[in-house]
Amino acid sequence: MQIFNIAEETLAMHNDIIQNAIENNGIIFGGAVRNKIIRDHHNYKFNEYINDNSFNAKGLIDYKSDYWNKDIHSESKARTIISNDIDIYFKDKYDYEHFRDFLRLKRFTVKHEKLMNDSYVNLPEVIEHYKLVFTFEIGGSYTKKGELIKINIDVVFPKEPYLYLEPPFSKTDFLCNAFVQDKSGIRISNNTGTPIDNMTFAQKALVSSRIILNMVKFKTLMNMSITGNLNVLLHRVSKMVNDENYKWNITNLPLRVVHCNSPLLLHKECCICQESFNPDDKIIGIRTSNNKIIGYHDYCFIKYLKFLVENSGSDEMLCPMRNDVNLIDNTIDFKQLCGFV
Ligand SMILES: [Zn+2]
Numbered sequence: 001m002q003i004f005n006i007a008e009e010t011l012a013m014h015n016d017i018i019q020n021a022i023e024n025n026g027i028i029f030g031g032a033v034r035n036k037i038i039r040d041h042h043n044y045k046f047n048e049y050i051n052d053n054s055f056n057a058k059g060l061i062d063y064k065s066d067y068w069n070k071d072i073h074s075e076s077k078a079r080t081i082i083s084n085d086i087d088i089y090f091k092d093k094y095d096y097e098h099f100r101d102f103l104r105l106k107r108f109t110v111k112h113e114k115l116m117n118d119s120y121v122n123l124p125e126v127i128e129h130y131k132l133v134f135t136f137e138i139g140g141s142y143t144k145k146g147e148l149i150k151i152n153i154d155v156v157f158p159k160e161p162y163l164y165l166e167p168p169f170s171k172t173d174f175l176c177n178a179f180v181q182d183k184s185g186i187r188i189s190n191n192t193g194t195p196i197d198n199m200t201f202a203q204k205a206l207v208s209s210r211i212i213l214n215m216v217k218f219k220t221l222m223n224m225s226i227t228g229n230l231n232v233l234l235h236r237v238s239k240m241v242n243d244e245n246y247k248w249n250i251t252n253l254p255l256r257v258v259h260c261n262s263p264l265l266l267h268k269e270c271c272i273c274q275e276s277f278n279p280d281d282k283i284i285g286i287r288t289s290n291n292k293i294i295g296y297h298d299y300c301f302i303k304y305l306k307f308l309v310e311n312s313g314s315d316e317m318l319c320p321m322r323n324d325v326n327l328i329d330n331t332i333d334f335k336q337l338c339g340f341v
Helices: 006-023 031-052 063-067 074-080 093-105 201-215 230-241 298-311
Strands: 027-029 085-089 109-115 127-138 147-158 179-182 185-188 255-258 283-287 293-297
Touching: 006 027, 006 085, 006 093, 006 147, 006 179, 027 031, 031 074, 031 085, 031 179, 031 185, 031 201, 093 109, 093 147, 185 201, 255 293, 283 298, 293 298
Parallel strands: 085 147
Antiparallel strands: 027 085, 027 179, 109 127, 127 147, 179 185, 255 283, 283 293
16 A cells, blocks of 8 residues: 655645746745745755765665654754645736636645635735635545645735735735745745845845845744734744744844843843742843843743733733833844845
């Protein structure tokens, strides 16, 4: 009996879907582009490792199965990274129809399609957003059910008068999400909504490579100038820093882990539970707009964030002590990022 590797099959489907969307003038954006950049890099690192080592002592490695085993050369485990969903932008709905025909031809089953009223990327006025779930059965036989692979696709169309905007529609949340993939390949978007959009070709190339070099190490910067729904933003931050396999380091978050003896701490106790800090405690420090650092137990702070995400309808970012969080000191210095060119 044929054994299938689900991850390998899923990636092949993703690649097929992406290729066809691009052939039909779609623009891929978000996690799928980011993960492709990361995956390619770590794939290269893994092959380098294979070529640099002779595996005679352990016997020749089984490249195909070892490739998908994250424990083997775990430094390059991101070679297997796959997005949870694929974001595709179609300027023209006819192109999208052709894309849909392709999916049907490939025996995908459309399970679900609905217009999302949620504030996806906080852009309801700029785009129309559809969420599609495709399923594909692999490895089944006449009598036995196979394994169902589910692929989530977010399709967006522009609304008038925003036809000129391409993803991420001047609303980049993290710089690692500023890239798009279209017929010309992977490139930084023309509409990041950051000073990058006005840079020269040379500066853009430099900034892009800086962002990419950090991205492959799961490091990125948050675009603090984004005005948007606080809940959406917090939700994204917590998703990135709590990712099971790949924890992102958002280097300009106005939060830092601090030691309980830090002279910067305004109080020596947690401002949520009021208990004094112990040397073993993990303390999250928030820099407030009057440049004090207020400390919280990590678990108390995470509880607070969860509460905010679930209950706050507010757009202002307040620390639990109701101080404004200092976002200004954490804005990105784009001149520095491109090396003052
Ligand atoms: Zn506490």
